[in-house]
Structure formats: C-alpha cells, structure tokens
Amino acid sequence: MNTPDLFAAPEGGVEAIADGAVLLRGFVLDAATALLAEIERVAEAASFRHMVTPGGYEMSAAMTNCGTAGWTTDRSGYRYERLDLKTGNAWPPLPEAFMDLAGRAAADAGYAGCTPDACLINRYAPGAKLSLHQDRDEADFTAPIVSVSLGLPATFLFGGPRRADRPQRIVLQHGDVVVWGGPARLFYHGVAPLKDGVHPATGRIRYNLTLRKAL
Ligand code: MD6
Ligand code: FE
Secondary structure, eight states, X not given: OOOOGGGTOTTOOEEEEETTEEEETTTXXXXXXXXXXXXXXXXXXXXOBOOXXXXXXXXXXXXXXXXXXXXXXXXXXXXXXXXXXXXXXXXXXXXXXXXXXXXXXXXXXXXXXXXXXXXXXXEEOTTOOEEXXXXXXXXXXXXXXXXXXXXXXXXXXXXXXXXXXXXXXXXEOTTOEEEEOGGGTTOOEEEOOOOOOOBTTTXXXXXXXXXXXXX
C-alpha cells in the first residue's frame, strides 16, 4: 500500500475560505522563532504605537511597520507613508525571512511572483480587536495580502464585499497563514476581542504580520 493520504499534508494543507482566500495551517511553525526575533528587531527601530483613526479613536491593537512604506493612520486619514512619522526615519527594511515566507505562501495559494514592499505588524493584548474593514489603501489590488498569525489564537471575522455581510468566524492559531487576493481582495474582515491566555512563544500577546504590495 502507498502512504495513506492522511499523511500527505501533516499540518492540514490548504483550506479554501472563500474564492481567492486560502488558509495554510501551520505554514510558518518552523520559522516562528526567527519571525518573532525579526519583529523584535523591527520594534527596536520603529516601536509599537497605538495609532489614531481619522475619527479620533485610538486603536486597541498596537502597530508598527517595515518595508518601503508603512500603513499609517492619524486625524488626517489612512495611508501609506515612506517615513515613520514618530521618528522621522524610513521604516526598517523588510526582513529576508518575511519576503521568503510571503513568496512561498502566495505561490502555494496560486499567486505566483508575489513581491510585497510593506509589512504591517499588529500586536494584540487581551481585549484588543480590529473592527470590520477593507484593506484598500494599497495602489494595486491585483497583488494578494499574506497574513501571518503568531502567539495567542484569535477569532478572525471574514465577511464579504459589503459591510453588512455576516462574517465567518475562523480561529487563527500560532503559525497559520492566510493568503488573500483575487475576488476576495476587498472583502470586509476584522478580529474579535483577543481572549486572555498565555502562549509559550509570546506570553499574553498575539502578533499578526500582513505583507502587502502597497506602492
Ligand atoms: C489580523 N488582519 O489578523 C488583522 N487584512 O490581526 C488583517 O486585517 C488582514 O489578516 C487583510 C488580509 C489579511 C488580514
Ligand atoms: Fe485588514
């Protein structure tokens, strides 16, 4: 007998969550320690901060960026900025390990030749959340977004093209990657308030990396 199919994809392989969006369970488990070290290095140069929405609300997730441009919000709007307005410096470069995983994940999901130029890093403490939104500040919607979850699990809310579409609830675990593009690229999504807990790799924290083609 040949090897049973059960063993073909030890981490569960590729799960379609919508036309254009794919969940790769455990895709970065091997690289998680290295990725966390890179997050720490980025944060030494560009520290996590709670940005303010155009409406004046402080976001509950803390954020920083690396790459050519960084996603930014303040009273004047949502946008990408080449400089970290907190330091006046360029954002730290995209680590090789981020580029590598984005290329491999996108290829597995059917988006070949994906070259991100920006990575938003979100840090969630217990209770932090992200309201339903679209990612539409990027110049080019033909490129997918690669999203990496590290640390505590979170419930990802994955809706549809209209804000009122009832979202699916998908629990994202340490090491999971979602690749998101094509017909789903502008779908509404968010993150439910983080449940308290302790993860061996991060303690009481969840990190999320979203690699994008911003410019
Ligand atoms: C998060 N992620 O998981 C927030 N956006 O913490 C996002 O907002 C997101 O995961 C676009 C594509 C994938 C994502
Ligand atoms: Fe998003």
